[in-house]
Amino acid sequence: MEMEALKQTKERFAERKVGNETILVPLSGNVADLNEMYTLNEVGSFIWEKLDSMDSIDEVVVSVLNEFDVDKHEAEQDVNTFLQELSQFISKHR
Amino acid sequence: MTSTEKPIHLRIAGFVISLQADGAVYIDDGYAPFVVDGSSSEISIAVTCSSGLEHAPTCSGRPLYEASDENGKLWEILESDDGMFINVYSPEAPYALQQVCLVSEDHRSWQVWCNPNENRLLNSLAYPLGPLIMYHLTLIEDCMMIHASGVAVHGRGKIFTGVSGKGKTTMARLWFQSGAEVLNDDRLIIRKETIGYSVHNTPMFYADEPRSAQLDAIHVIHHAKQNSLRKLDGAEAVSAVLANCIQHGYRKETIDRHLAFLTEMIESVPVYEVGFVPDASIVAHIQDAGS
Numbered sequence: 316m317e318m319e320a321l322k323q324t325k326e327r328f329a330e331r332k333v334g335n336e337t338i339l340v341p342l343s344g345n346v347a348d349l350n351e352m353y354t355l356n357e358v359g360s361f362i363w364e365k366l367d368s369m370d371s372i373d374e375v376v377v378s379v380l381n382e383f384d385v386d387k388h389e390a391e392q393d394v395n396t397f398l399q400e401l402s403q404f405i406s407k408h409r
Numbered sequence: 410m411t412s413t414e415k416p417i418h419l420r421i422a423g424f425v426i427s428l429q430a431d432g433a434v435y436i437d438d439g440y441a442p443f444v445v446d447g448s449s450s451e452i453s454i455a456v457t458c459s460s461g462l463e464h465a466p467t468c469s470g471r472p473l474y475e476a477s478d479e480n481g482k483l484w485e486i487l488e489s490d491d492g493m494f495i496n497v498y499s500p501e502a503p504y505a506l507q508q509v510c511l512v513s514e515d516h517r518s519w520q521v522w523c524n525p526n527e528n529r530l531l532n533s534l535a536y537p538l539g540p541l542i543m544y545h546l547t548l549i550e551d552c553m554m555i556h557a558s559g560v561a562v563h564g565r566g567k568i569f570t571g572v573s574g575k576g577k578t579t580m581a582r583l584w585f586q587s588g589a590e591v592l593n594d595d596r597l598i599i600r601k602e603t604i605g606y607s608v609h610n611t612p613m614f615y616a617d618e619p620r621s622a623q624l625d626a627i628h629v630i631h632h633a634k635q636n637s638l639r640k641l642d643g644a645e646a647v648s649a650v651l652a653n654c655i656q657h658g659y660r661k662e663t664i665d666r667h668l669a670f671l672t673e674m675i676e677s678v679p680v681y682e683v684g685f686v687p688d689a690s691i692v693a694h695i696q697d698a699g700s
Contacts, residue, residue, distance in 0.1 A: 326661075329661050329664035329665050329668060330668075331647065331665070331668035331669065331672055333643045333644040333647050333672050334642075334643040334644065335643075336643055336644035337644070338644050338647055338648055338651075338668060340651075340664050340668070342661055342664070352648045352651070352652065354644045354645070354648060
């Protein structure tokens, strides 16, 4: 899924930061699906927050690299895994 | 059944819902114990009922939300420029219109149209509208409604929540047998107080007096081969409780509001995941753990 598409799908979730984690509640056709909530860990929450201000996946990787104590390979892996999981989750709640 | 031509005031979880009509109204037995003298009460929701569905406005707006059960549609919210428009259907005669509601934007004023019964009395809260109005308290006041059983020991309340079949009624029975007061075994309101949180029963289809307690803990329960108890924190605690709260989230702001309520609540009310064997040992297990 492209960055622009990911950004647009943010509107389809209610979200709440709880500590370092973020709870996402999908709004499927304006209906909240409480049985399908999704919790983002600290890195996922950071990426979720940054999506609006990023234009490419490379930019997201750099921001993770700057924020967390990880090398470039780990940052790429974290971002790709996150985006893949998020895309699957979003596809499920189209 | 209670009938009167005077306005009726119901105090539910400490919040007052007023009922007025252009004729005599009646309320089902479950609401009668919640009637109070409302002359000096601050009213959270005002319901005004008019006789005759034929006089109700119609709305051609697109459906925003629909609630159904196994028999069919219970109610639907339609997009309207005049506020929120709700068609409520009879649970006994699927798709037969029972009430029409026009609700102000702030959810505090409900104009309801319904047909009188054979005695010319209006039942503006006839199920499922009563619980739906109660649910709207959670959108305007600091409270939430949850599928749960609740018990109180010396005024200190515990909530046991979980989807159907997880043991809510069983747990209430076990605590009752150990001497606790059962607040309710199906639906409760959690309310934020000046200090801490309280738990309250709500009118059911049967008569029961209003009951409440200070909320000490929430237990998310399931049947298990042995008793276990684990404290949940942060997002896990919020998600576990929210998943069992009653809500019709046709608006993002509604869910945001409930998420915010629970995030604040778990700071002072602990949430536990509890696996239990359905006998008296779980009561002791929870009491021994101080939860």
